[in-house]
Amino acid sequence: MKINLNPEVTPQSKIIVALDLPTAAEAIAICDRIPDVEFWKVGLELFIADGKIILQELKARNKKVFLDLKLHDIPNTVASACRVATKYGADFLTIHASGGKAMMQAAQAEVQDSNTQLLAVSLLTSTSARELASDLQVPLEVSDYVSHLVKLARDSGLTGIVCSPHEVANLRSQVKSINGDDLCFVTPGVRPAGTAHGDQSRVMTPKDAIAAGTNYLVIGRPITAAPDPVMAWENICQELS
Numbered sequence: 174m175k176i177n178l179n180p181e182v183t184p185q186s187k188i189i190v191a192l193d194l195p196t197a198a199e200a201i202a203i204c205d206r207i208p209d210v211e212f213w214k215v216g217l218e219l220f221i222a223d224g225k226i227i228l229q230e231l232k233a234r235n236k237k238v239f240l241d242l243k244l245h246d247i248p249n250t251v252a253s254a255c256r257v258a259t260k261y262g263a264d265f266l267t268i269h270a271s272g273g274k275a276m277m278q279a280a281q282a283e284v285q286d287s288n289t290q291l292l293a294v295s296l297l298t299s300t301s302a303r304e305l306a307s308d309l310q311v312p313l314e315v316s317d318y319v320s321h322l323v324k325l326a327r328d329s330g331l332t333g334i335v336c337s338p339h340e341v342a343n344l345r346s347q348v349k350s351i352n353g354d355d356l357c358f359v360t361p362g363v364r365p366a367g368t369a370h371g372d373q374s375r376v377m378t379p380k381d382a383i384a385a386g387t388n389y390l391v392i393g394r395p396i397t398a399a400p401d402p403v404m405a406w407e408n409i410c411q412e413l414s
């Protein structure tokens with residue numbers, strides 16, 4: 174069954190915790206410590222190390238799974254990878270919107286009849302306005318560039334978008350999905366007040382991100398790298414309740 178994009182409004186159900194860890198054993202240890210987490214994200218490091226093991230383990234625990242592979246290649250290659258990825262039973266899978274419409278449409282066609290819903294990564298939350306202009310030489314404001322990519326993803330039939338919480342409110346009012354429903358906005362770049370931003374640029378607190386209209390928050394190191402991950406998780410849930 175495809176997951177509900179507007180989960181029950183408990184703090185836990187809106188938080189996806191990123192398991193950016195080097196082995197399945199370390200990831201499982203974190204899952205054991207925080208059994209209340211309902212939705213886990215498996216990214217490149219863990220997938221390359223131990224993808225099959227961790228994905229089977231999370232599904233065996235009846236957890237929701239976000240497989241964050243951020244695929245970006247020619248349409249045939251991405252579509253084939255998406256077809257194979259659906260076999261893991263992931264609820265969300267990411268591809269890069271900057272791969273273009275043909276790539277996204279081909280990918281969407283492969284997941285259409287599965288329970289996996291595709292999200293388009295717009296502009297990485299680590300990218301600043303300065304980098305967009307100077308390094309990437311994109312002559313647009315961040316908000317205009319993200320909006321352009323989101324429309325491409327919408328026109329390609331994707332379910333949702335990965336963007337910074339800063340962009341959600343504007344995008345929600347501007348862009349509906351092709352069937353008229355709201356797009357699902359999934360936002361990394363979330364930092365509780367007082368925690369290190371690290372490599373993230375376009376950040377917001379959990380409470381402000383929810384107020385901005387995010388469907389799901391993605392939070393990694395503020396929980397998994399905290400001195401006490403259980404307390405970090407509980408503090409964020411408390412902030413949202």
Ligand SMILES: O=c1ccn([C@@H]2O[C@H](COP(=O)(O)O)[C@@H](O)[C@H]2O)c(=O)[nH]1
Nearest residue numbers: 191216296297298361362391392393394
């Ligand atoms: O634009 C993006 C897309 C994906 N991510 C991923 O989210 C988590 C964030 O982890 P933190 O430790 O909370 O920074 C990470 O797995 C990224 O790969 C993103 O940050 N930005």
